[in-house]
Amino acid sequence: xxxxxxxxxxxxxxxxxxxxxxxxxxxxxxxxxxxxxxxxxxxxxxxxxxxxxxxxxxxxxxxxxxxxxxxxxxxxxxxxxxxxxxxxxxxxxxxxxxxxxxxxxxxxxxxxxx
Amino acid sequence: xxxxxxxxxxxxxxxxxxxxxxxxxxxxxxxxxxxxxxxxxxxxxxxxxxxxxxxxxxxxxxxxxxxxxxxxxxxxxxxxxxxxxxxxxxxxxxxxxxxxxxxxxxxxxxxxxxxxxxxxxxxxxxxxxxxxxxxxxxxxxxxxxxxxxxxxxxxxxxxxxxxxxxxxxxxxxxxxxxxxxxxxxxxxxxxxxxxxxxxxxxxxxxxxxxxxxxxxxxxxxxxxxxxxxxxxxxxxxxxxxxxxxxxxxxxxxxxxxxxxxxxxxxxxxxxxxxxxxxxxxxxxxxxxxxxxxxxxxxxxxxxxxxxxxxxxxxxxxxxxxxxxxxxxxxxxxxxxxxxxxxxxxxxxxxxxxxxxxxxxxxxxxxxxxxxxxxxxxxxxxxxxx
Numbered sequence: 397x398x399x400x401x402x403x404x405x406x407x408x409x410x411x412x413x414x415x416x417x418x419x420x421x422x423x424x425x426x427x428x429x430x431x432x433x434x435x436x437x438x439x440x441x442x443x444x445x446x447x448x449x450x451x452x453x454x455x456x457x458x459x460x461x462x463x464x465x466x467x468x469x470x471x472x473x474x475x476x477x478x479x480x481x482x483x484x485x486x487x488x489x490x491x492x493x494x495x496x497x498x499x500x501x502x503x504x505x506x507x508x509x510x
Numbered sequence: 511x512x513x514x515x516x517x518x519x520x521x522x523x524x525x526x527x528x529x530x531x532x533x534x535x536x537x538x539x540x541x542x543x544x545x546x547x548x549x550x551x552x553x554x555x556x557x558x559x560x561x562x563x564x565x566x567x568x569x570x571x572x573x574x575x576x577x578x579x580x581x582x583x584x585x586x587x588x589x590x591x592x593x594x595x596x597x598x599x600x601x602x603x604x605x606x607x608x609x610x611x612x613x614x615x616x617x618x619x620x621x622x623x624x625x626x627x628x629x630x631x632x633x634x635x636x637x638x639x640x641x642x643x644x645x646x647x648x649x650x651x652x653x654x655x656x657x658x659x660x661x662x663x664x665x666x667x668x669x670x671x672x673x674x675x676x677x678x679x680x681x682x683x684x685x686x687x688x689x690x691x692x693x694x695x696x697x698x699x700x701x702x703x704x705x706x707x708x709x710x711x712x713x714x715x716x717x718x719x720x721x722x723x724x725x726x727x728x729x730x731x732x733x734x735x736x737x738x739x740x741x742x743x744x745x746x747x748x749x750x751x752x753x754x755x756x757x758x759x760x761x762x763x764x765x766x767x768x769x770x771x772x773x774x775x776x777x778x779x780x781x782x783x784x785x786x787x788x789x790x791x792x793x794x795x796x797x798x799x800x801x802x803x804x805x806x807x808x809x810x811x812x813x814x815x816x817x818x819x820x821x822x823x824x825x826x827x828x829x830x831x832x833x834x835x836x837x838x839x840x841x842x843x844x845x846x847x848x849x850x851x852x853x854x855x856x857x858x859x860x861x862x863x864x865x866x867x868x869x870x871x872x873x874x875x876x877x878x879x880x881x882x883x884x885x886x887x888x889x890x891x892x893x894x895x
Binding site: 416417442443444445446447448449450451452453454455457459460462464471472473474475476485497498499500 | 629631634638644648649650651652655656658659660662663666707708709710711712713758759760764
């Protein structure tokens, strides 16, 4: 069995604080002395929306669901949800893969195990 | 610092205006504002023009110099200002700053957008550039989607009901029905709002503003010059501006925009007033939920009380604090680069006693403009001079 996919973020070399992208300021020291860092792709849905009127580039994909996920490390990340069965405030999700164009794609833990 | 006034305002109707291009919209509004002010065109020393997506939707950059030249103001510094939907508000602020600082005596401020002859998917994509592409918008999140998330958070945190949020749309459509410049001139009902089709669940079509063409303009000058030419004029008591997270994942709290809170604190401090002294407000209702967050962030109602206040009629014309008597962006229309200046035009008419949906005895007005999902905000406080 392959290990679950993880998400690459950045960590402050001084404080250990996590930020999403290279160039971000550390929330503690405001410096940007960062190194790549892998985090678990598991977390819960903070809020979700199902897009019915999409931008042109995804015209053929609607409706699709976008979720704001809080990862176990406390970082928040925006991603797609596979299907919409698991959408719900507080629902558990895990990273399925990172799409090169769409970014992180999550799957609902409940619908996965069911 | 010098006292600054608005000597005149002008605005096109907001809506689908197929006979006017982006430059004509801007020049129409500017000429109307200049005529309203009575100040000779030759006295205008600078132009600040708010515009968000003219390059994308109207294939036109370098908009400010084009507009200046068409107005016969060739040679003056002409600057386009962009901060998504707060572009117009920030253009006004720049006019205010240069006059109060003594750099210019008379400045023309305008905002414009041309959006209706473009397919909806392309407009949706253009508006989404106000979000963080690398972190969030590439997922396919849209602007309605971002505010759908804010709506969920507000409902979950404060128990705000679907009907309370819909009441914003009903109130603003009622107001728009009486505003001759408004795109929507027809009332709606709670039932119609909550049964309209989904744009981005749980947000529906009647929670959204229309796609609009339009322009608005104001002549900003020293209070002395305004008194000489214009009767009546309106004083700009304060101008506040703030910025905040562009990405929702960077927000500490999804139910408040720090950019608005900061701009409001600055403006109230400058004006020396507290929120309770505001008689009428035009706030950035880019979606129904945005109006509730705005009136809470501006301190016009207590935190979490926005839904209750609108449902109780406190923000209706004739209520304790009328909000968006123009119809707001939802009913008046939302030509994004123009909206911030359009609000100020409406407030000037309110403070001169000339507005549609006139608020009786209005002496202090507040205009709030928001860019992106909290990326930028301005707050201006105006007073009857």
